[in-house]
Amino acid sequence: MGMFSESVDVVCTPAGQPLNLQWAGRHYTVCAEPVRWYERRQWWAEERRAPLGSGPGLVDHEIWRVQVQADPRSTGPRDAGEPLTLDLSRHTGSGRWRLLRIHDALRPQTA
Template structure:
């Protein structure tokens, strides 16, 4: 597995579930049901202070595990992506072994 952080464009359903993504100039289609979970951030080390009334995104990261195929064909590749609540930006945080071998 490779852990890193890199921007990625993500197209979602109206419910917010990822459908497609564009990464490194290539288009990938989600090929299996995505899995979503939340992870606790080290907000006390990353933020100078917590603003009153600011909760979502401060304490937890929203993480999605996606199995994707390049333009809907080829082998399945697994990525973990995170959405920043404040900005709506998406980042790839982990590319699993199958992705690195096939890239």
């Protein structure tokens, strides 16, 4: 599993759920139901001050785990490959998205 932080462009449904994204010059479509959760962040180590009334997004990160399939029009039909599982974070204040993790694909075990 790779872990890093890189900006991605995400298009969401009206309910705020990721629908498709653009990353590294390629377009991807969400191909399974995304899962959302929140993780605590060490805001006191990252922020100098906590402005009054800035609770949402200050203490927790909104994380989405999405499974995406590359759009063959942006990669070519042979490059579409297996779906990728990604963890994305949405910044509450700005609405910007970051790619946090790329999970290794599960490979069938041979005996």
